[in-house]
Amino acid sequence: HVLVMDSGGGLVKPGGSLRLSCTGSAFTFSDYYFTWIRQAPGKGLEWISYITNTAPTYYADSVKGRFTISRDNAKKSLYLQMNSLRVDDTAVYYCARFQGWYPPNDAFDIWGQGAMVTVSS
């Protein structure tokens, strides 16, 4: 069971946009909930969003209205569209999978490798 984050990170100016992608393999992607978590340089982990297997979505206040989580089960892919980016959005972004036993109260058992997003002028 693997999650691979496609090259979606990078450098963007404040106010800009970026989309992150995460693809699952070796499991039935459509059965699971997924989440995005970020980690600012030298800081701890911050949960930012999750999506159920039927696509209802939830967001942390810090990104609500600016970020959109989505999924394409046919492509076994998870996305995070990030708009109106701010300097304090600079972080490594991780996708992760809920265990699948009693979501959304599960732990996150499979993580992508992470993608660095830098917001700077």
Next chain:
Amino acid sequence: DIQMTQSPSSLSSSVGDRVTITCRASQSISGYLNWYQQKPGKAPQLLIYTASSLQGGVPSRFSGSGSGTDFTLTISSLQPEDFATYYCQQSHTTPFTFGPGTKVDI
């Protein structure tokens, strides 16, 4: 939001030591508490879920306990590969908050 605290924030230990890390939630989260290990430059890895269940493939020297608001992660005999940062996380209520981490080093 549920606030998570951890103590200590860092500790220095030796191979073979018994290590205990404490996590406290600002309100009851029943048993919805998970522990992760993170090494520098790597994604976190799940160690313990629902307070005391060992994730598959994780060595049995790791154990967790607690319920309500107070939880502990114990490493019974620290190994060289265990030097890392450990995070607790509550999965009771969104936002799913993490503790600030405990760095375990030599």
